[in-house]
Amino acid sequence: MFVIVRHGNTFEAGEPPRRIGARTDLPLTAAGLAQADALGAHFAAQNLGFLRVLASPLARTRQTADAILAHLPGAPEAEPVDWLREIDHGPDEDRTEPEVLARIGAEALAAxxxxxxxxxxxxxxxxxxxxxxxxxxSGDHGPTLLVTSNGAARFALIAAGLEVPGGMKLATGSYGIIRRGEDGVLGLAEWSVRP
Structure with a gap:
């Protein structure tokens, strides 16, 4: 089982969200910390135990992982993994959605x-x-928690050959679960679920 978590909020309520990628290392807001805490409480209530925990090295993902793990005594520490780091938005880094749309167009964003x-x-x-x-x-790591960003999480779906009817986006403070069946085939149990 692979539980993929997107970090919590990095923008305050009322602050216009921006495209924040690998070059901007924002911490979680109070609301983002509450989302991470809710994830940890949710996983603990479901008696989820993880044998391995991987997280992007960015502050927002490390904080999310730490808040989750505070609810899971005996879980291993999060290992920093660079391939879970957010993507680089290039010229759109730190720009608002209207600015990004004006530069790339709606079709490019939809793609x-x-x-x-x-x-x-x-x-x-x-x-x-x-x-x-x-x-x-392909490995046998046992239940694995991965804490990452929206840009990086979508590649789990591609790698597993899975489609999500509502789109690939993983909302802030939400999670998805990919399970391997007894036949070895990966399946999507949940995607973009907030506790």
Whole structure:
């Protein structure tokens, strides 16, 4: 079982959200910390135990992982993994959605959301990310918690050959679960669920 978590909120209520990627290391807001705490309480209530915990090295993902693990005594510490780091939004880094849309257009953004096709100027390292997810999925690590970002999480779906009817986006403070069946085939149990 692979539980994939997107970090909590990094923008205060009323603050316009911006495209924040690998180059901007924002901490969680109070609301983001509450989301991470809710995830930890949720996983503890479901008696989820993890044998391995991987997290992006960015502050927002490390804080999310730490808050979750505070609810799971005996869980291993989070291992920093660079391929879980957020993508680089290039010229759109730190820009609001209207600014991003004005530069790349709605079609390019829709292609990113539906198929992880990066808009011009974004650096995603898709091949590296897909290969890393596939290597993880092919191993026998036991229940694994991964704490990452929206840009990186979508490549888990591609690597596993899974589709989500509502789109690839993983909302802040939410999680998805990919399970391996007895036949070895990966299946999507949940995606973008907030506790």
């Amino acid at each position: 990113w959301d539906a198929r992880a096709e990066p808009p011009p100027g974004w650096t995603v390292d898709a091949e590296v990310r897909i290969a890393a997810w596939r290597a993880l999925f």
